Amino acid sequence: MERQEQQHAFHILVVDDEPDLEPLIKQRMRPHIRSGQYSFLFAGDGNEAVDILSKDGRIDMVVTDINMPGMDGLTLLSRISAIDPDIKSIVVSAYGDMGNIRTAMNRGAFDFVTKPLDFRDFEVTIERTQAHIAQWKEALQSRDRLIALQNQLDLANSMQQAILPVDFPSGGDFDVHGSMVPAQNVGGDFFDVVTLEHGRIGLAVADVSDKGIPAALFMMSSRTLLKGAAIGQGEPDKVLAEVNNILHEDNRNDMFVTVLYVVYDPKTGSMTYASGGHCASLVVHADGSCTELPGTDGIALGITANYAYAQKEADLKPGETLIMYSDGVSEAANLQGEEFGTERLKGLFVGAAPTSAQEANATVLKAVTAFAGDHAQSDDITCLTLHRSMTA
DSSP: OHHHHHHTSEEEEEEOSOTTHHHHHHHHTHHHHHTTSEEEEEESSHHHHHHHHHHOTTOOEEEEESSOSSSOHHHHHHHHHHHOTTOEEEEEEETTOHHHHHHHHHTTOOEEEEETTOHHHHHHHHHHHHHHHHHHHHHHHHTTTOOSHHHHHHHHHHHHHHTSOOSOOBOSSEEEEEEEEOOSSOOOEEEEEEEOGGGOEEEEEEEESSOSHHHHHHHHHHHHHHHHHHHHOSSHHHHHHHHHHHHHHTOTTOOOEEEEEEEEETTTTEEEEEEEBOOOOEEEOTTSOEEEOOOOOOOOBTSSSSOOOOOEEEEOOTTOEEEEEOHHHHTOBOTTSOBOHHHHHHGGGTTOOOSSHHHHHHHHHHHHHHHHTTSOOOSOEEEEEEEEOTTO
16 A cells, blocks of 8 residues: 555655755655655755656656755756756755855746755645646646637636745734635736745735736746745845846846735834835724825836835834735726726725734625626736734
């Protein structure tokens, strides 16, 4: 029975020269290994990994350190694509090593984790990559059967959803929740939540120009770059500036992405934020009234290089909720052609302030859906919420 389970396991090759990593992974991932969900193989450097990959056709994923003797991780990434282009890779890098992370992404890495290894983040990253691989394999198996563009759009839509966070950070006095309702055609919305140093939380909502598969691919690239920059850079204005420059370097299709990025400190309730052409977010006060977070007037990312983004600070007081959203919320239309609008959004919580981020999120989506009625959805509807409890 165990042999049969291993045959159906997801095979992961871990490449690292640290001898303590193998027993540590086997110990921390033991439940997944014993259940037959994952099967781990180990190599001490890139040369040994190439030998294993050449002989063992079962490898689904490679997790590789960047800095190793012999063949390093960046060289290994180039070799992997030649051996099997369907193998997806995760790189392990020092905290904030944006240069190597960027090179790794350019050489085909799907995602990354940082040292020292956080096994919860490690597990989530593997799960996200596994979901992407499953979707990719489905695409390969289905490509000969695809006879209409809508089939491709539906598949890309599933891939788009697979990378969105499903586990949200929370503390004794705050919680976060996000959701996206995709349009019938593939769009470019995404949201992300990143755990930063000193207990801070990075929150982002973004919207890529255009629709369809090119927008979905640009969205995935933007999301990866934003996550890397958020970890590597401390301030939101620098995060947007770095992502903007990278996107602009090779923007052959003249696409762009609007982004609102907020860094929240649960210890003080302070929010530092910068916007790249994104619609303003809202703060719902404890009495249910609502005001817009002052904008920073930045332009969308990818349009021009070396743009200096501005940032501002604000406090999220006890009982208040931050609502970040895409224009799919405010521009949702009903059968009469009327848009939902920001004023209607502001009025949702009058007399009934939300008591959690999830409640606020559900209220927004329910109101937009009810307003649109039978009108066909033309854009992704994305909402990311942050609530600070009254006990803070």
